[in-house]
Amino acid sequence: MRRAVLTSIAAYLATRRPGHPLRVGIDGICGVGKSTFARELYSALAETARPVVLVDSDGFHHVRERRYRQGRDSARGYYEDAYDFDALVANVLVPLGPGGSREYARRVHDMASDEVVVGDTATCPADAVVLFDATFLQRNGLREYWDEVVYLHADVETATRRGVARDAGRLGGPENARAAFERRYAAACRIYLDEQRPRERASIVVGHDDPMVPLLERMPG
Template identity: 60%
Template sequence: MRADDTRRHAVLVAVAQHLAGRDPGHPLRVGIDGVCGAGKSTFARELVAELVRLGRPAVHLDSDGFHHVRARRRRNSDDQARGYYDDAYDLEAVAERVLRPLGPGGDRRYAVAVHDLETDAVLTDVEADAAEDVVVVFDATFLQRGRLREHWDEVVFLRVDEAVATQRGVDRDAAALGGTQEARAAYDRRYMAACRLYLAEEDPERRASIVLDHTDPSRPMVVRLGT
């Protein structure tokens, strides 16, 4: 294993061991937070794999399954940043159909997705049942907005330099957004601009229980591990 791989693996192990030691009496609800391009989905998948390796059952939920319908997402064309911040994700569904059922007194039947991004279809019956000891890892931007944050048992915030995150996002999304120039404009006006609103309004790094510096994903650093 290369030195960089060893460094990343060590951080993943540290976070996984911390989470595996938690027993709240219901499924452990873990949010992976950070700006667009922070590397949330990749980190979430690798964390789930490490938890399973440690013997703790774990599942990954992706925010792509929790968008609002297209008309809602695009209704505020005048202020793209505010439109993305307020209308991209169905955070109410995350709270009511995922986090509450998995929390204290919940029936542990949760939605895997509420929306199909490709077809724009609303989904009402894509559900699963959670074991009491499972760790449910959900990655999303804006997941500590308002009252939503009270439903997480742990939040991992990936701190990333904005310029680095933007470049990652542009590289990743250029083909889907019509090219590099178009992708950069979209990040400037919509995606990263919305993340700035989130950082200013919610101070998510301060509120997170776990903070990692993820500017170089091959060499992440633990800033805070548990509160």
């Protein structure tokens, strides 16, 4: 079932030729499974005739001081300050868009050192499908730069349980992880859902309550 959904989406994306690299955002709330889905979609696309590029969202965070300027537990702070979307637009989405140079930044920040990265660039094939997964990809001012958005939909509590299980080691155990999600991560996602209604705006929607049995809810054509 999962393989069939990934293959269907890959086949559709492989037909899309806008005259520049196809910019595809993989959107969804925290814990929904975006990164795994993006890697598997990359593999499915690699089996088509199109070149495919995966840009790692870990390279597009703000520095730590900016990420936590509204407080380490702030949901609004996570929503507004976690990702450097201005750098993503300027250094990836615009160069890969109409009339762009196709030279894009592979990253602008190193999470381990918290250093800004300059000059880590590559040139994208003109007919490539470019994948980027992160939360909040349809915020105002960003949605227009995606040629397609795949939105993975799951109930907030279902996604939170998966996120807590995934991040418990990083966040100091299950109880601390649950508290962090409730105060910051899941709470930020609720802001996003309320303000942007991303499920309604995405071009492709996949029901992802059970990642092994995804449901292709919407796709053009």
